[in-house]
Amino acid sequence: MHSSKDNNTFESIIEDVSNQKLKFNSKTIHGGQQPDKGYGAVMPPIYQTSTYAQTTPGGHMGYAYSRSANPTRTALERSLASIENGNYGLAFGSGLAAIDAVIKLLKPGDEVISTNDVYGGSYRLFKQIFEKFGINFHFIGMQNVDKIEEYVTANTRLLWVESPTNPMMNIIDIKAVSLIAKKHQILLAVDNTFATPYLQTPLDLGADIVMHSATKYLGGHSDVILGALVVKNKELADQLYFIQNASGAVCGPMDSFLVLRGIKTLHVRMQRHCENGKAIAEYLVKHPKIEKVYWPGFENHPNHRIAKSQMNDFGGMISFVPQGSSKEDAIRIIEKLRVFTLAESLGGVESLAGHPASMTHASIPKAEREKSGVVDALIRLSVGIEDAYDLIADLDQAIG
Numbered sequence: 013m014h015s016s017k018d019n020n021t022f023e024s025i026i027e028d029v030s031n032q033k034l035k036f037n038s039k040t041i042h043g044g045q046q047p048d049k050g051y052g053a054v055m056p057p058i059y060q061t062s063t064y065a066q067t068t069p070g071g072h073m074g075y076a077y078s079r080s081a082n083p084t085r086t087a088l089e090r091s092l093a094s095i096e097n098g099n100y101g102l103a104f105g106s107g108l109a110a111i112d113a114v115i116k117l118l119k120p121g122d123e124v125i126s127t128n129d130v131y132g133g134s135y136r137l138f139k140q141i142f143e144k145f146g147i148n149f150h151f152i153g154m155q156n157v158d159k160i161e162e163y164v165t166a167n168t169r170l171l172w173v174e175s176p177t178n179p180m181m182n183i184i185d186i187k188a189v190s191l192i193a194k195k196h197q198i199l200l201a202v203d204n205t206f207a208t209p210y211l212q213t214p215l216d217l218g219a220d221i222v223m224h225s226a227t228k229y230l231g232g233h234s235d236v237i238l239g240a241l242v243v244k245n246k247e248l249a250d251q252l253y254f255i256q257n258a259s260g261a262v263c264g265p266m267d268s269f270l271v272l273r274g275i276k277t278l279h280v281r282m283q284r285h286c287e288n289g290k291a292i293a294e295y296l297v298k299h300p301k302i303e304k305v306y307w308p309g310f311e312n313h314p315n316h317r318i319a320k321s322q323m324n325d326f327g328g329m330i331s332f333v334p335q336g337s338s339k340e341d342a343i344r345i346i347e348k349l350r351v352f353t354l355a356e357s358l359g360g361v362e363s364l365a366g367h368p369a370s371m372t373h374a375s376i377p378k379a380e381r382e383k384s385g386v387v388d389a390l391i392r393l394s395v396g397i398e399d400a401y402d403l404i405a406d407l408d409q410a411i412g
């Protein structure tokens with residue numbers, strides 16, 4: 013299949029994105045965007061088409077087949093590149109499809125070092141799919157940066173980082189990890205789903221690849237599944253684009269549109285997520301019936317200093333362990349919540365509560381899970397943008 017991106021878009025993406033020296037709060041709305049060429053539509057049309065008319069073989073307007081490229085997806089990919097301070101964005105059918113594309117850069121015998129309290133689905137993809145193809149994964153607590161080098165071998169090709177981590181809210185020093193990656197010529201990929209570029213831009217901290225589950229904060233309305241990668245380097249972008257097109261895990265135009273629309277309010281939503289997150293973390297930590305609260309904004313959080321230096325604020329993700337510390341204690345609270353909805357996922361406008369041990373992290377063996385602190389009593393909150401008063405009142409009645 014002829015690739016339209018090879019023809020025109022990569023160079024023009026760089027130009028558009030780099031020409032716009034906008035602040036973040038403007039880039040969410042305008043970054044990489046232009047009015048539609050057809051009728052000047054301010055929002056890109058949803059180009060619900062698989063193919064494009066050609067005047068002569070190869071004679072088309074930059075688009076030949078929608079797996080290779082689709083104008084609505086291109087509009088999203090430009091926006092993604094802009095908000096993450098990269099040059100190239102690639103959008104996929106899900107966050108895991110985006111991670112899958114990154115691992116396909118590797119070959120049998122290659123090794124990956126990943127943080128240990130990684131998203132459960134990433135762990136499952138690494139262990140149960142890619143180990144079969146001869147790629148080896150090491151899981152270590154990367155908040156202890158010095159430990160990483162102990163695991164580097166001649167075959168190490170990729171470092172996989174999440175910060176803040178899910179669900180323990182550990183903070184990994186991205187800049188320090190990037191120095192190790194550069195020293196050994198290893199790629200550094202950062203899953204920026206929890207932080208979003210409102211809070212941190214890993215490419216500016218030395219990462220090679222930023223990955224998103226745009227299903228979460230970027231989409232922001234719990235109505236779409238989509239994944240993204242952003243890079244600066246053209247060669248890496250070409251390799252990932254080859255995989256995107258060759259493996260074909262792309263997102264559709266409607267989903268691209270929804271995430272593009274979500275990104276336009278990312279900065280206002282994130283501001284409120286952070287304000288509400290702070291209010292709730294401070295409420296929980298003072299509550300006599302709460303044993304532990306994990307939130308990087310606390311001054312006594314073990315990685316607070318790094319969080320403060322690499323993030324603009326602390327976000328709306330909080331985990332906690334209630335008094336009693338049993339699974340039943342956690343379930344009792346979760347089932348009583350009324351404003352918080354018990355559900356998988358995070359990052360939407362509505363507040364959600366989850367039980368990692370039986371939900372997001374069920375695919376990680378119990379012993380492995382507990383090593384990183386994901387005990388059966390742990391509750392994870394995705395604090396939404398409702399009125400903080402109602403959220404605290406809801407927690408108050410549920411905790412009792």
Ligand SMILES: *Cc1c(COP(=O)(O)O)cnc(C)c1O
Nearest residue numbers: 106107108131178205225227238
């Ligand atoms: C949800 C999530 C993913 C996976 O994304 P999907 O869009 O569900 O495929 C990866 N990483 C993190 C941190 C997530 O929260």
